[in-house]
Amino acid sequence: MKTSPASCLPLILGIIVLGIPACSKKSVRSGGDTQALQEEMARGEMAKGGAKEGTSPSFPDTSFSGREDANSLRGLDRNPSEERLGGNAGSQGGAGRANGVIAKADSGAAARQLAEIRAEQVASVAAGLRDVFFAYDSFSISDEGRHALSGNAEWARSNPYAQLKIEGHCDERGTSAYNLVLGEKRAKAVRNYLVELGVVPTHLSVVSYGKERPFCTEHTESCYSQNRRGHLVVKTGK
Amino acid sequence: MTFRAVVFVILSVSIGVAWIIESGAADVFLEATRPDFKRIPLGIAAIENVGGSESPEGRVKLGTRIEEVLKADVRRSQVFALVDLPSLGIKVAQLGAEPDASFKQAAENGVSVIVWGKAGIKNGSKDADLSMDGYVYDTGSNEVVGGKRYVGSTSVVRLMAHRFADELVFRYTGEPGIARTKIAYVSELGTARELFVMDYDGYDPRQLTADGFLNLMPRWSPDRRFLVFTTYRNRNTQDIDMIELATGKRWTLVAQGGLNITPVFSPDGNALAYASSHEGNAELYRLDTRTKAVQRLTTNAAGDLSPSWSPSGREIAFTSDRGGGPQIFLMSADGSNVRRLTFDGDYNAAPAWSPRGNWIAYVCRTSKKEYKLCVITPDGQKHLQLTTGLGVDDSPSWSPDGRHLVFSSTVDGKSQIYMINADGKDLERITFIGTHNSAPSWSPAS
Numbered sequence: 120m121k122t123s124p125a126s127c128l129p130l131i132l133g134i135i136v137l138g139i140p141a142c143s144k145k146s147v148r149s150g151g152d153t154q155a156l157q158e159e160m161a162r163g164e165m166a167k168g169g170a171k172e173g174t175s176p177s178f179p180d181t182s183f184s185g186r187e188d189a190n191s192l193r194g195l196d197r198n199p200s201e202e203r204l205g206g207n208a209g210s211q212g213g214a215g216r217a218n219g220v221i222a223k224a225d226s227g228a229a230a231r232q233l234a235e236i237r238a239e240q241v242a243s244v245a246a247g248l249r250d251v252f253f254a255y256d257s258f259s260i261s262d263e264g265r266h267a268l269s270g271n272a273e274w275a276r277s278n279p280y281a282q283l284k285i286e287g288h289c290d291e292r293g294t295s296a297y298n299l300v301l302g303e304k305r306a307k308a309v310r311n312y313l314v315e316l317g318v319v320p321t322h323l324s325v326v327s328y329g330k331e332r333p334f335c336t337e338h339t340e341s342c343y344s345q346n347r348r349g350h351l352v353v354k355t356g357k
Numbered sequence: 358m359t360f361r362a363v364v365f366v367i368l369s370v371s372i373g374v375a376w377i378i379e380s381g382a383a384d385v386f387l388e389a390t391r392p393d394f395k396r397i398p399l400g401i402a403a404i405e406n407v408g409g410s411e412s413p414e415g416r417v418k419l420g421t422r423i424e425e426v427l428k429a430d431v432r433r434s435q436v437f438a439l440v441d442l443p444s445l446g447i448k449v450a451q452l453g454a455e456p457d458a459s460f461k462q463a464a465e466n467g468v469s470v471i472v473w474g475k476a477g478i479k480n481g482s483k484d485a486d487l488s489m490d491g492y493v494y495d496t497g498s499n500e501v502v503g504g505k506r507y508v509g510s511t512s513v514v515r516l517m518a519h520r521f522a523d524e525l526v527f528r529y530t531g532e533p534g535i536a537r538t539k540i541a542y543v544s545e546l547g548t549a550r551e552l553f554v555m556d557y558d559g560y561d562p563r564q565l566t567a568d569g570f571l572n573l574m575p576r577w578s579p580d581r582r583f584l585v586f587t588t589y590r591n592r593n594t595q596d597i598d599m600i601e602l603a604t605g606k607r608w609t610l611v612a613q614g615g616l617n618i619t620p621v622f623s624p625d626g627n628a629l630a631y632a633s634s635h636e637g638n639a640e641l642y643r644l645d646t647r648t649k650a651v652q653r654l655t656t657n658a659a660g661d662l663s664p665s666w667s668p669s670g671r672e673i674a675f676t677s678d679r680g681g682g683p684q685i686f687l688m689s690a691d692g693s694n695v696r697r698l699t700f701d702g703d704y705n706a707a708p709a710w711s712p713r714g715n716w717i718a719y720v721c722r723t724s725k726k727e728y729k730l731c732v733i734t735p736d737g738q739k740h741l742q743l744t745t746g747l748g749v750d751d752s753p754s755w756s757p758d759g760r761h762l763v764f765s766s767t768v769d770g771k772s773q774i775y776m777i778n779a780d781g782k783d784l785e786r787i788t789f790i791g792t793h794n795s796a797p798s799w800s801p802a803s
Contacts, residue, residue, distance in 0.1 A: 178599055178608035181646045183579035183626035190537070190803045192520075192527045195493055195503025204509035204516050229549055229569030232592065236548075256682070284593060291767065293728060294707040294720050294751050295574065295796060296619050297676060297683050300632075300639050300660040303616050326593055327616060331550060331571050338767065354593070 235355065239284075242353035246274050246281075251309055251349040255290070258304035260312055264349075268309065271351055272316035279322070282354040285309045287327040288334070290343035295329055302327030309349035324354070396438035397529055399470040400463060401428055402449040404489070408477030419487055419511065420476040423518045427472075429558065430522030430536040433785075435760045435778065436529060440468050449473070456494050456501055464496035471496070472525065476517070479508070486510065489517045493525065503528070515560060532802075535756050539800040540763055541565075541575040541584050542774055545793035552586060554602065557756070557799070559774070559787030565600060572598075574752070574796045576621045581800050585610065585620040585629060597631055610644065619663045622646075623670045623690075630654070630664035630673060641675060643690070654692035665710045665717070666690070667735070674698065674708040674717050674735075685719055687735065698737050705731070707752060713759035716779065718743075720751055730764055730777070743781040752795065755779075757802035763787070765795040 193202065248271050251264035260268070275283055287306030289298040306325035314320050335342040404427065406420035417425070431437050442449070445466045449457045452473050460471055474491035492504040505524055507517045516537070523534030538557045543550045549569045555562040566572050568588065575586040581602075588598045590612070597611035597620045611617050615634035622629055629644040636653075639660040643652045655661040659679035666673055673690055676683045682703040688695040699705040704722035711717065714735070721731035721742065728749040733740035744750050748768030755762055760779055765772050772795045774788040788794040 178610060178646075179583075179601070181578045181580070181583060181599075181622060181626040181629075183624070192524055192533055195505060195524055195528050197501070197503050199490075199504045199506045201506050201508055202520075204507055204513045204520065228567055229547065232549070232569035233547075236592070292726075292749055293704065293722075294663075294676075296663045296752075297660075297678075297706045299573075299616055299618050300634075300662055300678070303634060303639070304660070324593060326589075326595070328571070331573065332548070338770075 238355045239352045242355050243351065246278070246353050248274065248283075248351040248353070250351065251305075252344060253305055253347040253349070255292075255343070255347070256301075258301060258308050260308055264309075265312065268312050269316060272313050272318050275313065275318045275322060279319070281322065283313075283318075283323050284352045284354050285313075285323060285325045286332075286350040286352060287325065287329075288332065288346055288348045288350060289330045290346040291330050291333065291338070292343065293330070295331065298329035299327050299331075302329045305347075305349050309351070397436060397470060398440045398468050399431060399437040399472065399525070400440040400442040400445075400447070400468045401431065402442060402452060402457075402471055402473035404473070404491070405452055405475040406477060407475045408479065419478075419514055420474075420489075422514050423474075423476050423489060423521075426515050426518035426558075427522055430519060431525070433558075433761070433776075433783075434522065434526050434534065434536075436526050437470070442468070442471075454490075454492060454501065454504070456499075460494055460496065461499075464499070469496055470494070470525075470529070474504075474521075478511075487514060487517070489521075491521045493528065515556065519556070532758055535758050535761070535802060538757060538802055539581075540754075540774070540787075541577060541798045541800070542765075542788075542794055543573060543575070543796040544791045550793070550795075552584065552600070553794075554584075555788075557776075557787075559789070562788075562790065565602070565605065574619060574798075576798050577800045578622050579624060579626045579801055581803060584798075585622065587618050587620070597629075611642075621664055621666065623666050624668055625670055628670075628690075630666065632660075632662035632664070634660075641673070641692070643692075652692075654688070655695075661686075663707050665708045667710050668712050668714045672735075674710050676706045676708065685717065685733070698735070699733060699740075700737075701740065704728075709753045709755055709762075710735075711755050711759045711779070712757055715759075718753040718755065718762055720753065730762065732779070741781070743777060744784070752797060754797050754799045756799050761799075763797040763799050765797060 249267035251260060251267055275281065285306045287302030289302050306327055310323050310325050313323060333346045335345045401424060404420040404424040406418040428439060432439050442463060447459050447463050449459050463471055471494040472491065474489060476487065476489040479486045479488045486508050487510065489507045490504060493502050495502045505521055519536035522536040526532060526534030535557055539554050540557055541552065541554050544553045550571050551567060552565040552572050552575050553562050554565060570592050571589045573587040575584040577584060583599050583601055585597060585599045588596055590596050594614060595617045596609050597617045599608045599610050610629065611631060611633065613633055613635035616639050617631065617633045620629055620631040627646055629646055631642055632639045633642055638658065639662050641654040641661045641664055643654055657679050659677055661675055661677045663676040664673045671690055672687055674685055674687050677686045683706040684697055685699040685705050685708045686695055687698050702722050706720050708717050708719045716732045717735060718730060718732045720728050722728055729745060730743040730750050730753055731740060732743060746768060748766045750764055750766045753762050753764045761776055762779060763774060763776050766775050772793050773786055774794050774797045776785045776787050777783065
């Protein structure tokens with residue numbers, strides 16, 4: 120493939136235009152990104168308090184036109200012109216530039232979450248709430264489970280201002296995605312039985328953690344059976 | 358016509374015509390996608406270390422590093438068979454921009470392509486710029502058919518090798534190659550699970566979120582700019598968020614209460630399919646990313662989840678437990694024409710439609726109650742089990758060339774990420790750092 124110097128010119132210009140600014144601006148941009156990210160997160164916090172239902176009113180266009188970007192291959196050349204592989208901007212649309220994204224690294228989010236989880240645990244232990252355990256692949260409540268739930272229902276009826284969260288958990292076997300569905304079925308089975316026992320439905324919420332928050336991490340049946348649970352938590356925050 | 362298409366046509370015409378006459382390899386473009394495609398024997402003579410070639414980490418010289426990465430890429434490409442030139446008794450005397458006398462000897466031994474080059478810190482370069490020259494000699498045409506010259510900081514040393522490998526694949530197949538692709542995944546940090554992105558070979562992991570709780574199952578936008586995923590807002594509600602990789606900006610796309618899981622973009626990026634239980638049990642929905650209109654696709658008392666689009670965007674494979682255990686179903690993208698695809702075993706889930714369209718990978722529970730990778734043709738006529746042994750395999754995701762799958766497995770104890778050929782060969786573990794790596798998603802090619 121013969122290429123005249125003139126026809127190479129736009130290519131070279133393109134490389135210069137796309138490559139160099141991306142490098143030189145990097146240090147400036149990373150600070151700006153952090154700020155933009157914080158603003159975005161702050162907006163997210165506000166949005167959460169407002170509209171609860173439906174989908175986000177606006178997010179960027181994700182349509183794919185098949186257009187080329189700076190990272191498209193240019194083919195081998197008998198007289199190769201210099202290709203500058205910039206910082207990480209050249210590595211791939213987006214992913215490479217993730218360089219600057221250590222999103223709010225150690226922003227305190229993890230510490231705050233941990234503190235809230237501990238507060239919930241303390242409140243739940245104080246309330247004497249008991250978990251319900253399930254058989255493999257199953258979301259039906261055993262007699263033992265019913266017994267545990269009658270105690271939980273009693274507590275809930277005598278603490279009418281408490282909000283209870285019912286977490287559905289699964290063991291590590293099976294797919295992550297299907298275990299989220301199974302976990303929800305378990306949590307809802309617990310909720311329905313508590314409602315049967317006279318707990319006000321609006322005092323109960325359900326959330327499925329599938330197999331993502333195991334209590335026990337060994338690959339043994341005794342561990343699996345501890346992880347197949349409906350876990351009741353007194354909500355302390357929002 | 359796009360730039361790549363122009364290049365492709367020029368390459369096809371000029372190279373193709375030359376080959377019809379000179380090497381008889383004209384139909385190589387068609388052959389590369391066929392299962393019986395014979396790999397092209399390729400030898401890498403050396404990437405010589407020239408000038409200042411000490412790498413910052415000091416252990417391996419830069420040229421040697423590029424050669425290592427390039428060889429690994431070529432080996433994984435499934436387009437080339439990497440030939441060890443010294444074992445054929447081929448010693449390359451001198452490497453410049455011209456072919457060495459020994460290349461003829463290689464040709465006689467059946468080697469089709471010889472690659473060599475040099476790399477080092479450019480003399481007099483202010484920014485300690487690394488420069489790499491690579492050359493490609495085709496034994497069929499008995500000439501150097503082309504080369505590349507890359508410059509950049511020493512931090513892009515692996516990228517130089519990956520990009521050169523992709524140019525080789527592009528030259529011989531017309532496809533962009535996968536050496537510059539990325540894998541998004543979930544990794545454990547304390548009790549939290551955060552999003553990460555790494556190179557396709559497991560190098561250079563980068564953390565994207567630091568929320569301190571659960572972020573699950575990322576999927577790429579077709580233009581590689583965004584990931585969509587499930588996030589737990591304040592631990593109590595599940596939303597579907599989108600993050601821009603270049604900036605870390607986030608948007609909440611779906612916040613409806615209940616489960617909001619397994620989001621995935623359509624191949625044209627104009628729609629997002631996902632599962633939500635906000636109307637009772639998990640059902641599939643389609644969000645138009647331009648009008649923001651939501652359409653419900655399934656209506657069934659059972660759980661429907663894990664949608665995966667066919668490459669044309671006309672059909673969707675998904676998991677449903679209508680009928681008891683989870684099985685794979687197919688439907689048209691508007692929710693009509695639902696039919697069951699899998700009938701073997703009582704647990705089949707997490708379908709992933711190959712970008713070539715010819716296979717759907719999924720997790721199958723075997724008669725020994727192990728969760729392994731299986732593939733099935735969309736007409737249900739053929740199915741195969743790809744992995745065997747212990748461990749729970751999960752979350753299969755195809756490479757954009759349809760030749761590889763990436764998935765998570767607990768075969769080594771904790772969940773880690775593995776790569777395997779679409780025919781079940783060449784299993785390779787690609788994550789070694791971290792206590793729990795899961796939910797891999799392979800990026801589109803660029």
